[in-house]
Amino acid sequence: MVATYNIAGKKVPSHYLAIATLTTVIGGVFLYKALAKPSKAAAPVPASAGQDDDVTKAIDEFVKSNGEEKK
Numbered sequence: 433m434v435a436t437y438n439i440a441g442k443k444v445p446s447h448y449l450a451i452a453t454l455t456t457v458i459g460g461v462f463l464y465k466a467l468a469k470p471s472k473a474a475a476p477v478p479a480s481a482g483q484d485d486d487v488t489k490a491i492d493e494f495v496k497s498n499g500e501e502k503k
Contacts, residue, residue: 436443 434445434447436445437449438444
């Protein structure tokens, strides 16, 4: 004998509810993946060599100035 639930005045077996739940979840995931728009990859940001050198110089100056202040 199977456990039944009374839904809208009808007796529904529990295994029907389990099958319906699994079908709904799997179908929802499938539809989400099938209908989703593919995301476009962002274009890489071009870096110029001059900006990198400025950052390196700024860090070196900062380290030197902190070293002199502590002495």
